[in-house]
Amino acid sequence: MKSKKKISPPKAANWILSGFFSISERELIISDLEEQFIELAGNLGKNKAALWYWDQVFKAVKGRLFNKFLWSFEMIRNYMKIAVRNILKNKAYSLINISGLALGLASCVLVMLYIDYEKSTDEFHKNFDTIFRIDRKELSKNGWKPWVDVSGQTGEWMAQDYPEIRAFTRVKSLPFYNFKVSFRNNYIKESLIEAVDPSYFDIFTFPMIRGSKETALAEPNSVLMTEDFAQRLFNKEEPMGKIITISSEQEDRVIEYDLKVTGILENIPENSHSSVTLVVPLEFAERVYFENGVENDFYGSNGFVTYVLLNEHRSGVQLENKMDDFVSRRFGEDKVGIKVFTLKHLGKIYSFGTTEYKMTMFSIIALIILMVACINYMNLSTARSFSRAREIGIRKVVGAGKLQLIVQFIGEAIVFAFIGLAAAYILAQVLLPVFNVILQKNISITFENTSGILLQTIIMAMAAGIISGIYPAVFLSNFKPVKALKGNLKIERKRFSFRNILVVFQYSVSIFFIISSLVMNKQFNFFTTKELGFNTDNILVVKLDSAKPLDFMENLKSGLVSDREIESVSYATSIPYESFRRLPKDPRLNVKNFLARAYGVPIIYCDSDYLRILGIDIENGSDFSPGEPSNNYGSLVINNAALYLLGENDPIIPGRQINLKIEENRFRDFIVQGITGDIYFTVRYFDVEPVLFSIASPGQKINYNYILVKTRTGITDEAAAMVNRTISEISPEAVFECSFFDEEVNATYKRDSRWKQIFGIISGIALFITSLGMIGMSTYSCEQRISEVGIRKVLGGTVPGIIGLLSRQFLLLVATANVIAIPLSIFYMRNYLNSFAYQTNIGIETIATGIFISIILTLFTIFIQITRAAFSDPVKTLRYE
Amino acid sequence: MKILTRVEEFILLAVMHLKDDAYSLPIQKKISEISGENWSLGTIYAPLERLEKKKYLESYLSETTPERGGRQKRIYRVTRDGIKKLKKTQEAHNQMWEDISEPELKVKRT
Numbered sequence: 001m002k003s004k005k006k007i008s009p010p011k012a013a014n015w016i017l018s019g020f021f022s023i024s025e026r027e028l029i030i031s032d033l034e035e036q037f038i039e040l041a042g043n044l045g046k047n048k049a050a051l052w053y054w055d056q057v058f059k060a061v062k063g064r065l066f067n068k069f070l071w072s073f074e075m076i077r078n079y080m081k082i083a084v085r086n087i088l089k090n091k092a093y094s095l096i097n098i099s100g101l102a103l104g105l106a107s108c109v110l111v112m113l114y115i116d117y118e119k120s121t122d123e124f125h126k127n128f129d130t131i132f133r134i135d136r137k138e139l140s141k142n143g144w145k146p147w148v149d150v151s152g153q154t155g156e157w158m159a160q161d162y163p164e165i166r167a168f169t170r171v172k173s174l175p176f177y178n179f180k181v182s183f184r185n186n187y188i189k190e191s192l193i194e195a196v197d198p199s200y201f202d203i204f205t206f207p208m209i210r211g212s213k214e215t216a217l218a219e220p221n222s223v224l225m226t227e228d229f230a231q232r233l234f235n236k237e238e239p240m241g242k243i244i245t246i247s248s249e250q251e252d253r254v255i256e257y258d259l260k261v262t263g264i265l266e267n268i269p270e271n272s273h274s275s276v277t278l279v280v281p282l283e284f285a286e287r288v289y290f291e292n293g294v295e296n297d298f299y300g301s302n303g304f305v306t307y308v309l310l311n312e313h314r315s316g317v318q319l320e321n322k323m324d325d326f327v328s329r330r331f332g333e334d335k336v337g338i339k340v341f342t343l344k345h346l347g348k349i350y351s352f353g354t355t356e357y358k359m360t361m362f363s364i365i366a367l368i369i370l371m372v373a374c375i376n377y378m379n380l381s382t383a384r385s386f387s388r389a390r391e392i393g394i395r396k397v398v399g400a401g402k403l404q405l406i407v408q409f410i411g412e413a414i415v416f417a418f419i420g421l422a423a424a425y426i427l428a429q430v431l432l433p434v435f436n437v438i439l440q441k442n443i444s445i446t447f448e449n450t451s452g453i454l455l456q457t458i459i460m461a462m463a464a465g466i467i468s469g470i471y472p473a474v475f476l477s478n479f480k481p482v483k484a485l486k487g488n489l490k491i492e493r494k495r496f497s498f499r500n501i502l503v504v505f506q507y508s509v510s511i512f513f514i515i516s517s518l519v520m521n522k523q524f525n526f527f528t529t530k531e532l533g534f535n536t537d538n539i540l541v542v543k544l545d546s547a548k549p550l551d552f553m554e555n556l557k558s559g560l561v562s563d564r565e566i567e568s569v570s571y572a573t574s575i576p577y578e579s580f581r582r583l584p585k586d587p588r589l590n591v592k593n594f595l596a597r598a599y600g601v602p603i604i605y606c607d608s609d610y611l612r613i614l615g616i617d618i619e620n621g622s623d624f625s626p627g628e629p630s631n632n633y634g635s636l637v638i639n640n641a642a643l644y645l646l647g648e649n650d651p652i653i654p655g656r657q658i659n660l661k662i663e664e665n666r667f668r669d670f671i672v673q674g675i676t677g678d679i680y681f682t683v684r685y686f687d688v689e690p691v692l693f694s695i696a697s698p699g700q701k702i703n704y705n706y707i708l709v710k711t712r713t714g715i716t717d718e719a720a721a722m723v724n725r726t727i728s729e730i731s732p733e734a735v736f737e738c739s740f741f742d743e744e745v746n747a748t749y750k751r752d753s754r755w756k757q758i759f760g761i762i763s764g765i766a767l768f769i770t771s772l773g774m775i776g777m778s779t780y781s782c783e784q785r786i787s788e789v790g791i792r793k794v795l796g797g798t799v800p801g802i803i804g805l806l807s808r809q810f811l812l813l814v815a816t817a818n819v820i821a822i823p824l825s826i827f828y829m830r831n832y833l834n835s836f837a838y839q840t841n842i843g844i845e846t847i848a849t850g851i852f853i854s855i856i857l858t859l860f861t862i863f864i865q866i867t868r869a870a871f872s873d874p875v876k877t878l879r880y881e
Numbered sequence: 882m883k884i885l886t887r888v889e890e891f892i893l894l895a896v897m898h899l900k901d902d903a904y905s906l907p908i909q910k911k912i913s914e915i916s917g918e919n920w921s922l923g924t925i926y927a928p929l930e931r932l933e934k935k936k937y938l939e940s941y942l943s944e945t946t947p948e949r950g951g952r953q954k955r956i957y958r959v960t961r962d963g964i965k966k967l968k969k970t971q972e973a974h975n976q977m978w979e980d981i982s983e984p985e986l987k988v989k990r991t
Contacts, residue, residue, distance in 0.1 A: 028905070031952035031953070032906050032922060036906060059923065060923075
């Protein structure tokens with residue numbers, strides 16, 4: 001216009017403007033503004049005009065934003081306000097809902113922490129993605145048996161046959177179960193030492209503090225150890241290059257090897273599946289196996305845990321498909337279908353005691369508990385809907401659409417869920433120590449792992465809110481405003497309403513868990529207390545640090561027996577549930593038990609008081625004769641399970657002579673003196689293992705580790721202290737541990753008791769949440785029926801009659817739940833019990849207890865509300881009608 | 882029967898004054914000029930829209946003109962209803978002013 005140069009307003013401002021206005025609006029506004037801008041630019045200069053222009057745009061946009069978002073924000077604020085008011089107004093209901101959701105979510109948080117802990121096991125290895133373990137399955141009479149170890153050649157052959165395999169390594173443990181690692185005067189007792197191929201440290205990138213992976217396993221007598229272990233053994237001394245001694249005591253000799261420290265590993269993270277502390281080269285293991293005659297064909301036998309490093313992750317699946325081919329080529333055509341190799345990715349190998357199955361089970365259970373909590377919310381908010389009827393009516397009249405109401409009520413449920421989530425984190429923190437004890441893990445809530453699961457838990461809480469909110473939302477938004485505002489909204493009682501179905505579901509879940517945990521408990525008790533076959537009461541176990549010869553034990557025994565408090569004393573090479581000396585495998589013997597067949601028949605050398613102290617009854621024949629030990633040399637007592645040792649049709653009778661292979665190439669004749677009943681000296685997952693008892697002559701040079709002391713009165717800490725004192729007096733140099741026998745035996749079954757405990761806790765939680773819901777429902781129901789009760793009372797209804805009437809509907813629900821849950825739990829518990837060789841039955845009393853608990857608890861939860869209603873004064877309650 | 886508000890009245894009158902050039906900017910200018918106060922564009926958009934909705938104004942889009950950078954403008958015109966309404970309002974005004982003599986309007990010192 002006036003200026004020759006064409007002046008135009010800031011482009012960016014126009015761009016912003018066009019983002020907020022529709023095309024038709026935009027055209028006009030921009031053109032108006034532009035015209036004014038050009039004029040202003042002429043008067044005030046371009047810069048001021050631009051400033052003005054920006055100001056105009058800013059104002060326009062602000063107005064737009066206000067309209068667009070502020071109103072919806074206002075609405076949300078209003079929803080929140082109403083939600084919070086509702087929470088505060090009905091404190092009891094809110095408490096029930098929030099605590100239920102908190103418990104449900106806390107279970108989820110704990111399970112997520114657990115899974116997160118397990119999933120992150122070996123991620124620190126650089127090759128994590130491409131490391132696989134070769135697993136083996138073999139078909140036997142009892143179906144497929146999975147193994148994690150393969151024979152020594154398998155890895156080698158596989159690496160030769162398939163170029164996808166870049167490297168392989170084998171891990172085999174040395175055949176010592178208890179050994180000492182000593183350096184000068186310092187020693188550490190250990191139970192596991194692992195022999196590996198040198199490629200082990202190429203595949204697994206365990207950080208090494210000292211030494212290098214190239215040279216660490218070069219010499220056959222090298223040993224690597226973890227930092228912690230080195231610290232304990234060497235204190236502050238330099239460990240590299242030092243010679244340490246490994247010694248394992250067998251009953252009649254000591255095996256000793258010297259090793260040179262060639263490397264120190266950083267401590268292994270505790271959730272790694274590998275638990276190495278000591279690592280030696282495979283050549284060393286081969287020598288040990290050979291020199292001790294344990295196995296003749298070292299690489300040909302199983303026991304090698306083998307890992308392969310693949311070129312890429314997906315080769316794992318491809319390789320698995322070629323395994324039939326591999327079996328037929330390397331093991332022969334007849335092995336196809338009997339022997340199967342699979343590859344398991346490192347990420348799927350979990351720490352001890354964890355399986356995929358268990359993690360899935362935990363997740364499902366946690367979700368079920370959350371579901372039970374969601375149902376509480378659904379039921380309580382629909383049951384109480386009449387109290388919101390006015391609000392819904394007004395909202396609808398004012399113009400709220402159905403969808404808006406649904407959003408509002410789901411939003412409210414989400415608010416509940418998030419308050420629950422906050423509480424769940426606190427609960428999880430409180431419950432974590434218990435959880436850790438049960439699972440034997442060391443999970444902690446740290447910043448890293450919570451941030452890892454935070455998003456998951458938020459999604460979980462969202463989902464819980466939506467699931468629990470959707471039914472009430474649809475239900476409430478369906479109210480007719482006219483009816484709702486008139487206030488005569490009555491929710492009709494249907495026998496099979498959706499709400500009742502939900503309650504039945506909750507109770508079914510609870511009853512299922514109750515019966516399951518009762519059955520598990522029963523099986524556990526059956527396992528631990530009933531059928532041991534020996535007595536653990538009033539017995540102290542003294543474990544000597546190193547095995548001692550016969551005369552030492554005799555001396556100790558006579559010293560201890562002289563004490564007035566002590567009834568009797570016995571010594572032996574082993575006691576129940578400890579490791580046993582076993583006879584070498586002997587083809588002449590008929591052994592059916594799995595353990596005995598795999599490792600040899602256990603034999604315990606003891607003195608003549610042994611069986612008497614343990615209260616083992618002789619069913620046939622006689623016990624060892626007391627007094628002079630020489631009378632018993634060469635005699636044998638066997639347990640019932642050893643009856644057919646000489647053949648299926650040839651039961652052993654007392655007085656019979658049998659010839660046993662007691663060591664490789666050494667045989668001895670024994671005379672069977674007595675036969676005991678069923679005694680379980682080893683774990684009872686399998687059938688009873690045969691056990692032989694014998695009294696050794698001094699010429700056999702047997703050394704003994706264990707002393708059993710039976711006290712006259714109940715064993716106490718004082719009795720233990722006294723035994724301690726006496727042994728120290730008699731032989732000051734002896735190093736020993738003293739413990740209570742019954743506790744020792746119970747500890748063996750600790751792991752089995754975990755599932756039982758977990759199920760106990762779960763059924764407690766499920767029942768608690770369900771009862772919370774029931775309290776709410778009964779409160780509501782009584783409120784609703786209060787005038788009915790009034791009328792009944794006026795017309796002559798009695799208090800017990802009314803109580804019966806009011807409880808009937810709830811009991812009917814519980815009864816239905818029982819009908820559903822009992823067959824289900826019977827089905828699942830049959831499966832569970834079938835996994836034990838010696839199993840108890842489910843039993844009518846277990847199911848009766850389940851029914852009883854559910855009914856009594858229901859009555860208890862509804863009792864207060866119902867009696868209050870039944871005793872209410874009709875004058876007061878009817879006045880409102 | 883409602884009469885127009887002062888803003889509406891002003892806008893309708895301004896539109897009548899401006900004839901074929903009656904679009905947002907000149908309207909705003911005209912009113913600012915006469916009232917002696919600065920009326921921003923924003924303050925007249927809303928009454929313009931309202932008046933159109935009440936059918937006192939009608940509008941059409943003009944041909945594009947070079948001075949508006951090739952953009953159209955919305956030209957307003959007062960409808961017959963609008964004119965009737967203006968007259969009604971004027972009458973009301975007149976009646977209100979009737980019989981109020983000049984001396985009475987003099988500001989007295991107290």
